[in-house]
Amino acid sequence: MRLTGRTAIVTGGGSGFGAGIARKLAAEGAEIMVADINPEAAGALVSEVGGLAHTVDVSNADSVAEMAAAALAAWGRVDILVNNAGITHLPTPMQDVDEAEFDRVFAVNCKSVYLTARALVPAMTDMGRGSIVNIASTAGLSPRPRLSWYNASKGWMITATKSMAIELAPGGVRVNALCPVAGETPLLASFLGEDTPQMRAKFLATIPLGRFSTPEDLGNAACFLASDEAAMITGAVLTVDGGRCI
Numbered sequence: 069m070r071l072t073g074r075t076a077i078v079t080g081g082g083s084g085f086g087a088g089i090a091r092k093l094a095a096e097g098a099e100i101m102v103a104d105i106n107p108e109a110a111g112a113l114v115s116e117v118g119g120l121a122h123t124v125d126v127s128n129a130d131s132v133a134e135m136a137a138a139a140l141a142a143w144g145r146v147d148i149l150v151n152n153a154g155i156t157h158l159p160t161p162m163q164d165v166d167e168a169e170f171d172r173v174f175a176v177n178c179k180s181v182y183l184t185a186r187a188l189v190p191a192m193t194d195m196g197r198g199s200i201v202n203i204a205s206t207a208g209l210s211p212r213p214r215l216s217w218y219n220a221s222k223g224w225m226i227t228a229t230k231s232m233a234i235e236l237a238p239g240g241v242r243v244n245a246l247c248p249v250a251g252e253t254p255l256l257a258s259f260l261g262e263d264t265p266q267m268r269a270k271f272l273a274t275i276p277l278g279r280f281s282t283p284e285d286l287g288n289a290a291c292f293l294a295s296d297e298a299a300m301i302t303g304a305v306l307t308v309d310g311g312r313c314i
């Protein structure tokens with residue numbers, strides 16, 4: 069129960085890695101808000117592990133402000149923020165990704181980090197404490213072809229993490245990033261392009277530990293970074309990648 073008495077928002081918490089993170093934070097005693105654009109998914113997870121379900125579009129300023137207000141009204145403070153919601157374009161030559169899709173990827177994967185910071189950092193620095201965990205990707209460290217704009221959005225998130233960490237350190241707020249390798253979530257099929265045994269084998273061949281990452285792997289790593297066990301860790305970019313980026 070490393071997070072007893074702590075409160076945590078997990079964006080995109082209704083599915084995949086976000087659900088694994090929300091489950092782990094709740095199991096370690098945190099009060100959680102599962103914030104997702106899909107109300108059914110958020111509601112289902114909360115009925116399983118408890119907490120608050122909240123419908124949010126993390127790319128929309130008013131919606132993020134409402135999410136922050138709801139959490140602060142319920143708890144009086146937010147100790148942990150996990151910026152996990154993210155999307156991708158399909159594997160495509162870079163010049164063929166249409167402009168609306170490019171804008172959507174950057175709004176959900178990048179602008180959201182700015183919006184949640186604007187909505188929640190003031191309350192954290194007032195309290196003199198907070199932990200933000202950004203879910204980036206190995207795509208931001210060691211990009212694959214045909215996912216260029218998704219890769220770049222995750223590179224942006226890694227730089228944002230370091231910049232936030234240095235600026236917020238005097239206020240007692242730690243900011244770290246996790247870089248998962250391809251994981252067993254509903255998003256995997258989009259990265260693979262075609263979810264065939266051959267394509268899975270091709271991806272697995274690049275992961276020295278020989279398996280995809282799981283929501284449990286991400287839950288364990290996020291829990292560590294969010295907890296006081298990581299009290300001296302900020303600006304870290306931790307790969308959860310079975311050795312893929314070595």
Ligand SMILES: NC(=O)c1ccc[n+]([C@@H]2O[C@H](COP(=O)([O-])OP(=O)(O)OC[C@H]3O[C@@H](n4cnc5c(N)ncnc54)[C@H](O)[C@@H]3O)[C@@H](O)[C@H]2O)c1
Pocket residue numbers: 079080081082083084085086103104105106109124125126127152153154155176203204205206207247248249250251252253254255256259
């Ligand atoms: N699965 C992978 O292979 C992989 C690898 C590296 C990094 N990641 C990153 O991990 C994070 C989670 O991905 P996942 O694989 O669990 O995906 P997922 O599709 O299983 O879950 C994403 C969740 O985010 C929600 N969401 C989407 N857009 C949203 C929005 N605008 N506002 C609020 N919620 C929104 C979805 O409803 C869904 O519940 C993403 O940031 C992704 O880029 C995934």
